[in-house]
Amino acid sequence: MEKGLRAFVSYIHAYKEHHCSYIFRWKELEVGKLAMGYGLLQLPSMSEGKSREKQRKKNLQAKKEAQQQEPKRQKPNKASDAATTVMRKKTAKQRRATQAIEDEDELARDYRLLKKLKKGSIEESEFAKMTGTEELL
Structure with missing residues (x-):
């Protein structure tokens, strides 16, 4: 299991850093199936993943702050929506x-x-x- 993990990580690094990006397309690589081929039950956390996770958390925090600063919008009344749906004519199929x-x-x-x-x-x-x-x- 440990050797499969190391081999998988090594393969992924080599695949990403290969000079022939036309042949080795990262977007077309099915990472999940490849991990299953190496006998992994879950994908390992890799160094690229850690930096990407930090960036994701930073973006999420920025979005939360932006939402808190904006005033909340009032939702339209549901009663008026219900009245408009009742007034609509039904189609022949309905x-x-x-x-x-x-x-x-x-x-x-x-x-x-x-x-x-x-x-x-x-x-x-x-x-x-x-x-x-x-x-x-």
Whole structure:
């Protein structure tokens, strides 16, 4: 494991510093697969990585300071957003989908009522009233 780690680090340094950058393209190198090839479970911390990490932390700190100095923006009211979405017309596809869902719900409700009617827990007049077929009786 230790030898694989040293070999991997050495390979990466040689690959980065090679003079034929046209042949050895750093951006096309799959470092993760290469590390797996050397039997590494995680990528080692390398000297280039440490300086890059310091730079990243420095940039992050600068962004935090800039955010603290800027006044916070007020978020727009969600109530006004909700009103605009309600006022928009639905597309034909949305209307069909909504209608299909409502039809399925109504059919399921009617089926449950029919089961109750057959079981005897509700009377036929109640069933007709709930399904809207009272004029047919």
